Amino acid sequence: MFVEPHFDNSEFRPRTGWLEVIAGSMFSGKTEELIRRLNRAKIAKQQIQIFKPSIDQRYHAQHVVSHNSNAIFSTPVEQASRILTLSESADVVGIDEVQFFDASIVQVCSQLANQGKRVIVAGLDLDFKAKPFGSMPQLMAVAEFVTKLHAICMRCGGIANFSYRLVASQEEVLLGETEAYEARCRRCFYTGDQEKNKIHPQHEIQ
Numbered sequence: 287m288f289v290e291p292h293f294d295n296s297e298f299r300p301r302t303g304w305l306e307v308i309a310g311s312m313f314s315g316k317t318e319e320l321i322r323r324l325n326r327a328k329i330a331k332q333q334i335q336i337f338k339p340s341i342d343q344r345y346h347a348q349h350v351v352s353h354n355s356n357a358i359f360s361t362p363v364e365q366a367s368r369i370l371t372l373s374e375s376a377d378v379v380g381i382d383e384v385q386f387f388d389a390s391i392v393q394v395c396s397q398l399a400n401q402g403k404r405v406i407v408a409g410l411d412l413d414f415k416a417k418p419f420g421s422m423p424q425l426m427a428v429a430e431f432v433t434k435l436h437a438i439c440m441r442c443g444g445i446a447n448f449s450y451r452l453v454a455s456q457e458e459v460l461l462g463e464t465e466a467y468e469a470r471c472r473r474c475f476y477t478g479d480q481e482k483n484k485i486h487p488q489h490e491i492q
């Protein structure tokens with residue numbers, strides 16, 4: 287269970303900044319957890335700013351929206367560096383779908399934390415090929431706190447760590463997750479890949 291770090295409430299600012307990473311597969315509740323932490327910071331009267339990459343147009347452009355429709359206002363940004371200029375007055379900076387940002391996101395998060403801000407990022411740790419996604423490995427390494435969430439395997443009901451793509455596209459970014467993906471455990475993920483290769487032998491050939 288994640289225990290929120292101590293804040294100096296007399297100034298409504300943290301004593302020092304840090305980075306929290308919420309990682310996991312699709313359907314693991316990452317955005318819900320991000321929103322839960324941000325809402326608690328709001329209750330503590332901290333200034334919060336939330337960003338997401340403008341690539342993610344699945345839902346309303348101005349919101350981080352989790353699957354249970356528990357929405358929170360966010361700002362879509364194209365470049366990671368924009369987050370620095372837009373979060374000057376924030377005590378707490380939240381970033382959703384962080385795996386979609388360019389590599390400079392690691393430096394941006396470190397810089398924000400160095401300024402004394404609490405930075406909370408949520409993202410997919412693995413892509414649909416089970417390879418580390420974007421800058422997630424670097425973010426997880428430099429973070430003070432890493433929370434790895436799991437989904438439930440839609441095949442066997444076990445603990446799911448992988449996002450299994452049901453359609454044949456090889457694009458790394460494929461949005462519209464409920465139709466295109468299943469959360470799967472290790473065994474069901476790789477069993478499914480073998481079956482796919484039997485039906486479509488070209489599947490893994492780039």
Ligand code: ZN
Pocket residue numbers: 439440441442443444470471472473474475
């Ligand atoms: Zn399974």
